[in-house]
Amino acid sequence: GAVVSQHPSWVICKSGTSVKIECRSLDFQATTMFWYRQFPKQSLMLMATSNEGSKATYEQGVEKDKFLINHASLTLSTLTVTSAHPEDSSFYICSVRGHSMNTEAFFGQGTRLTVV
Amino acid sequence: DAKTTQPTSMDCAEGRAANLPCNHSTISGNEYVYWYRQIHSQGPQYIIHGLKNNETNEMASLIITEDRKSSTLILPHATLRDTAVYYCIVSGGSNYKLTFGKGTLLTVNP
Numbered sequence: 001g002a003v004v005s006q007h008p009s010w011v012i013c014k015s016g017t018s019v020k021i022e023c024r025s026l027d028f029q030a031t032t033m034f035w036y037r038q039f040p041k042q043s044l045m046l047m048a049t050s051n052e053g054s055k056a057t058y059e060q061g062v063e064k065d066k067f068l069i070n071h072a073s074l075t076l077s078t079l080t081v082t083s084a085h086p087e088d089s090s091f092y093i094c095s096v097r098g099h100s101m102n103t104e105a106f107f108g109q110g111t112r113l114t115v116v
Numbered sequence: 117d118a119k120t121t122q123p124t125s126m127d128c129a130e131g132r133a134a135n136l137p138c139n140h141s142t143i144s145g146n147e148y149v150y151w152y153r154q155i156h157s158q159g160p161q162y163i164i165h166g167l168k169n170n171e172t173n174e175m176a177s178l179i180i181t182e183d184r185k186s187s188t189l190i191l192p193h194a195t196l197r198d199t200a201v202y203y204c205i206v207s208g209g210s211n212y213k214l215t216f217g218k219g220t221l222l223t224v225n226p
Contacts, residue, residue, distance in 0.1 A: 001162060004159075006159075032212075034213070034214070036216075043203075043216045043217060043218050043219060044154075044160070044216040045216075046213055046214075046215060046216075049212075049213065091157070093159050093160070095159075095160075095214070097212075097214075104150065104162045104165055105162065105214050106162060107152075107159035107160045107161070107162075108159050109158060109159045110157070110158065110159045112157070
């Protein structure tokens with residue numbers, strides 16, 4: 001399956017600063033990437049769908065101005081958490097999926113964000 | 117989106133088969149059943165998926181009922197490393213997203 005790499009694996013930042021998380025598809029040209037957030041002991045929650053060369057589609061309740069997504073190439077999507085606050089501390093996970101409707105998705109290893 | 121229902125938790129003895137059920141009674145004709153698992157603090161791992169026929173790969177088998185309203189994931193010889201949360205998801209057709217429910221926490225005991 002596709003290899004998906006996220007960077008960094010973990011990050012600690014101060015309140016009010018911005019943090020950028022990278023998601024790379026190492027062996028697969030991903031026209032679509034997905035960003036999820038997972039709080040402790042909860043399931044993954046889809047935040048947005050990232051489309052190469054166009055604006056991301058955000059799920060209801062997710063602030064697009066706070067969670068900036070850029071998908072400038074077929075192998076890289078970035079998620080920037082702007083003006084981070086402690087409540088943004090979470091596990092952020094990206095995934096890539098082929099264009100066909102019956103293809104599986106592959107996930108990165110996740111990024112643990114802690115805002116202090 | 118078709119919703120799925122899974123038991124919250126299950127236990128299995130090491131070396132035995134683990135059978136994880138999933139109900140998806142509102143599945144549409146062009147939606148597939150996907151199974152993923154997540155080991156603590158890692159990204160989800162793809163296991164298997166199917167439309168209506170039973171499927172088998174090196175990790176598991178997927179049994180889908182004839183009416184497609186439920187399925188069972190079978191890990192034939194569970195090991196301690198199979199302890200994880202297992203997610204059953206339906207996706208396909210106009211529903212391209214993978215929406216995760218609460219999943220089943222499978223604990224494999226020695």
